[in-house]
Amino acid sequence: MNWIDIGHIDDVPLRGARLVKTSAGCIAVFRTGKDEVFAASDTCPHKGGPLSEGIVHGQKVTCPLHNMVFDLNTGAAQGADEGQIPTYPVRLDGGRILLDGDALANRSAA
Template identity: 55%
Template sequence: MEGTLSWTFVARLADVPRLGSRVVRTERGDVAIFRTADDSVFALDDRCPHKGGPLSQGIVHGHAVTCPLHNWVIDLASGEAQAPDIGCVKRTPVHLDGDRILLGVVS
């Protein structure tokens, strides 16, 4: 990653439902912010590597999301599709600061 990483406030934890997501529009496209049952947060491009399905509309389970189009399972931490499928979704740095969700933006 080139450039300087800065953190931008995008939502409060309560704004993203448990086992759900929220879409954030960025300069490089839509990013889905996912919240798991244990309140971990992850950020991935809102596009399945298979046929471009909206991952934000998928089912979150554990630390994974299942694409709503063809049931590909994507690991939220790595962005990798689970076997037997092969592919990867671009991740975006994200972290919690108290109840604030911050997205890493390269400038």
């Protein structure tokens, strides 16, 4: 994997998100209350809502436009509606957030 340093965990608000612009489009990097990090597409597939502006709760995010909930591990929508957002490998190394550049490159080529 080709890890890209995108900043420090403190750059992302607790139970919030930070937007990262990439060749694959806008990626939202989420931080949970337990300092876990996740990366996923910023765009809700239902109404195009900016997920980086949604509510982070546990390992999920709620779309700010229509309250659809997405699992940050899998990208799967929760509840009666169906749908999925792309997710990307991300990890912490000494407080630095590293995003898998290879996964982004594969996504932009698709």
